[in-house]
Amino acid sequence: MVGGGHAGCEAATAAARMGADTLLITMDLGKVAAMSCNPAVGGVAKGQIVREIDALGGQMGVITDKATVQFRMLNRSKGAAMWSPRAQCDKYLFSDLWRRTLDGVARLSMWQDDVTEVIVEQGRVEGVKTMMGVEFRARAVVLTNGTFLNGLMHVGTSQTQGGRAGDMASVGLSASLEKIGFAVERMKTGTPVRIDGRTINFDVMEAQYGDRIPEKFSYLSQSESVREQMCCYLVYTSKDVHDTLRTGFDRSPLFTGVIRGIGPRYCPSIEDKLRTFADKDEHQLFLEPEGRTTNEYYLNGFSSSLPLEVQVEALKKIRGFENVQIYRPGYAIEYDYFPPTQLQHTLETKLVENLYFAGQINGTTGYEEAAAQGLMAGVNAALKLRGDAPLVLGRDQAYIGVLIDDLVTKGVDEPYRMFTSRAEYRILLRQDNADFRLTEIGYRIGLADEDRYKQFVEKKGRVEGLKRFLKNESIAPKHIEAMMNEIGQPNIDQKRRLVTVLARNGVTLGLLSESVAALGGYIEEIGATREDIEAVEIEVKYAGYIEREREQAAKLMRLENIKIKANFDYESVASLSIESRQKLTKIRPATIGQASRIPGVSPSDVNILLLLLGR
Known part of the structure; x- marks a missing residue:
């Protein structure tokens, strides 16, 4: 690796x-x-x-x-x-x-x-x-x-070789691969200034707190949610900030043609935003801590490769940053990638x-x-x-x-x-x-271990058991009348399965278990977690949509099962469009399904391929 x-x-x-x-x-x-x-x-x-x-x-x-x-x-x-x-x-x-x-x-x-x-x-x-x-x-x-292959960092008119701030670039590998025959092109990305939190006036900023009951990423039961959460903040640029930033446009490597690489459309630099949204007088930024043991803060939304002095002057015109000091400026980085x-x-x-x-x-x-x-x-x-x-x-x-x-x-x-x-x-x-x-797949190939698989099987048992209980047990209108009134929903007109009641807007398993003692008892008996309950609620409430998507996926999977030989001669098929022949020859799709997703390959081209493959 x-x-x-x-x-x-x-x-x-x-x-x-x-x-x-x-x-x-x-x-x-x-x-x-x-x-x-x-x-x-x-x-x-x-x-x-x-x-x-x-x-x-x-x-x-x-x-x-x-x-x-x-x-x-x-x-x-x-x-x-x-x-x-x-x-x-x-x-x-x-x-x-x-x-x-x-x-x-x-x-x-x-x-x-x-x-x-x-x-x-x-x-x-x-x-x-x-x-x-x-x-x-x-x-x-x-x-x-990553960004290390022939990496070149830009701050205004200054250029430094490197894969990121403080690290040298990787030189030689791109040339080695290009010599073998790989196509190599350039891309660009960027990052904002890093700010000393001791110089920020947080009192004038809009606090952004984490969830009251935070969750976690891992499905492993031993993985715990965060206990003490740090605060993030919302700040805003202004017309004065924008005017200051524009004074550096004539030295911006983005606008002077120095940077040749293509940048990310969905995470643009602040100078890109000012060009693209010239009519806006403010942009929202997110001030985020970099850790518990550092004063360093990250200003999300303020990526820039403008000259250092322009970045600092513009920052000081943002409310709360009047006395700001930074650890390092934002910069853009160009690097090699392989299509x-x-x-x-x-x-x-x-x-x-x-x-x-x-x-x-x-x-x-x-x-x-x-x-x-x-x-x-x-x-x-x-x-x-x-x-x-x-x-x-x-x-x-x-x-x-x-x-x-x-x-x-x-x-x-x-x-x-x-x-x-x-x-x-x-x-x-x-x-x-x-x-x-995916966990059964991970276990089958030997990546997900026994402990993870055991936890998954137990969770699956709890979720499936709870779904069965909801499908098998019924409730009379009088037992849930108070609950339905509380959430502003009309009551059921006759005895209904619990799964049907749960599918209604505003009904949750928590509310339902308070009205149906047997349900509350079963949830406690099987030890259903908050994660289990949420999974069941989603499956029940979105059941119709889920089934419809499964059916659509099954139909399209038929095309994924139709294989195309790796040496298929597309150029010899005159009935295919010229663009389609070129794209298919370049991509060499493994299946008809993949071929249908190639830009430039039309539905009629796909039909021609199906005919040629005897379908």
Whole structure:
């Protein structure tokens, strides 16, 4: 495994725990899984990914729970498909916990160095060479280099080589891969200033507290929710702030053409915001603590590569920052990435056997997206080496499946970020049911251990038992009349099954168990947790929608089962459009389903392929 970021740590841990002798090579063993940007895990769609990593047996959720300083379940006012867990973390503790986790994994070794070359013989990877001149032979290699490949940082007109502030760039590996035949392109991302909390006037800011009853990411019962939560704050820019920022536009590397890489549309720099939303006089920013043992604060929404003096002058015009001092300025960073259409769904490269790419090297952004790819690359490398079938998650199985299918099928034209809108089956892919979707898979491949599987089986028994109880037991109108009046709902007109009553708006298992003694007794008897009760409520209330999505997924899965030969000659099919022939030849889809999702391949092109395949 090359790279010790979020992708590399998950990849190395997964492969080693599945029985592969594994070596993790990283440039600084003191900064594994560093939170280079926002000190938080989760968020919209990202929180679902972390739950899926945990359900499969990965480590991100477990470590996040131990490092959390504030927890919030986002989008509670919307439907359950949109609920997304997010944790503000102590970034130093998060990295330290990851290092301790890596040190405790059997079959996993570590080496501090910079990989400069991939060894390839007869189309197969055979190892790597490092800057120190060491050669490591390996049957499989996973590259998770993040933003370090030819990294170049920008602050105004100043440029510095590096993968992030304080760390050197990785030079040589991109050229090695390009020489083999891989396409290499550039992307850009950025990060805000880090602020000394002792110089902030919090009293004039809008406090943003965590949930009154915080939850957690990991499904493991021994993983605990955060007890003492830290506060975040809302602050706002103003017209004066914007005017000050604009004075640096003539020295902005974004606007002078110095930066060639494509930046993230959904996490733009503050100067990008001022250009795109020129009519707005204020923008909302989030001030977030970086940990319990530091005065450092992160200003979410204020990413910038403007000159240092412009950043500081503009900051001082934000209410509460009049006397602000900073630890370092915001900066933009350009780096090499490899268009992910060069990968198979296992994240193995099409060009070189047993070579895998994961994380920002594939054009993604975000810790969660990187960790998910790292986990899947590590899993598939281990599976292939032991001669087992690969693990490819479907779009109806996991957000991880959506993420990887989007990357290898559609490619990227900007840093890829996961959103719930990218998934066709959001009601199936909820954050609450990731263990029901994936833990048996994780256990089958040898990643989820016996203890995790036992806890899952017990939870499944409690949830299924409670659902059976609700379907079998009935209630008369007189027994719930008071409850229905209390929530402002019309009472039932005759005896009804409890499951039918629970499906009504405003009815919860808590309220129902107060009116139905037998239900309250059963919940206590089986020891149902808050997590169990929430899972049952969601399944009951959204039953119709869930069944409809399952039926839609089953219909589309028929196309996923129609395989296309790897050497299929699309250019010889004159009835296909020229664009379709070009895209199909480039992507080489494995199935008709994948072919149908390629931009530029029309429904009529898909029908032609079906005819040619005898369907």
